[in-house]
Amino acid sequence: MAQQTTAGRRYLRAFVSGFFVAVPVTVTVLDRFAYVARVEGASMQPFFNPEGGSKSDIVLLNRWSVRNYQVQRGDIVSIVSPKNPQQKIIKRVIGLEGDFIRTLGYKNQYVRVPDGHFWIEGDHHGHSLDSNSFGPATWTSSSCHR
């Protein structure tokens, strides 16, 4: 009887200490280093989800490379949508700060990207909620897929 209680207590102690190690480390890794996500929708065809339908691509997002807020033109980034803070969108960076962009369907035909912002567009023009709808995007918790 005494043997069982000590074994049970040992198990509980090991579980609690393992829990307090594993959870913060996992959360830190997901926040700072890498993140796995599923791409849904047709806005990045044919790069992601070329067949459409039920098969969605799964991507690995690199958060370490955007810690200094540097991206290149042509990178695919995932940001929190400016229209809906609970949704993430994944698009390609077309222009950086200071660039002049000719837009497709935005309220101005030519736009200069302001400081601290960038212009993103989906590969599948016309089927994409991107900077052509909400204007230049800013660094709302982004991660990069290269």
Add this chain to the structure above:
Amino acid sequence: MFRRVLGKTLGFVGYTIQYGCIAHCAFEYIGEFVVCSGPSMEPTIINHDVVFSERMSRHLCKIQKGDIVIAKSPYDPNMNICKRVIGLEGDKVCTSSPSDLFKTHTYVPKGHVWLEGDNLRNSTDSRSYGPIPYALIRGRVCLKVTKYIDIYNIKKTANVSFCNIRKLVTTRSHVYGF
């Protein structure tokens, strides 16, 4: 001998990683102390004040009108700004200055907030750069660290205490005290 040193070093590294991760989770999901600089939130928050900003309201989307928030600056992601939320999405806000004859209004778009500093004459806020996306908000300021100044002896005492920042309610023309 070498094995023991290696074992101790690995143990030390392991502990550092573990406590670093716990610290990251605490700062990211519970709250952090922030030093505010600049005159744009006077008299609520003065230059060099230390405030505590909690993160849970932001993650649960419970930021309300009248809250003071810390947000990433839309023009420079390395800088943070500390302002008060005047309008949430869908609200009508006044964009003209008080000296204008004709008042202009605008509606805050979906997913954005309108920020203004308490010191309206000396603050760059949404009146200059427009509404900012909700996702740029980092946390809500809930406590301020204050130091008591002993009036009779005219010297600072070592007591620090927390005052609930909700008691400092400011409107455009009045300041209600502690």
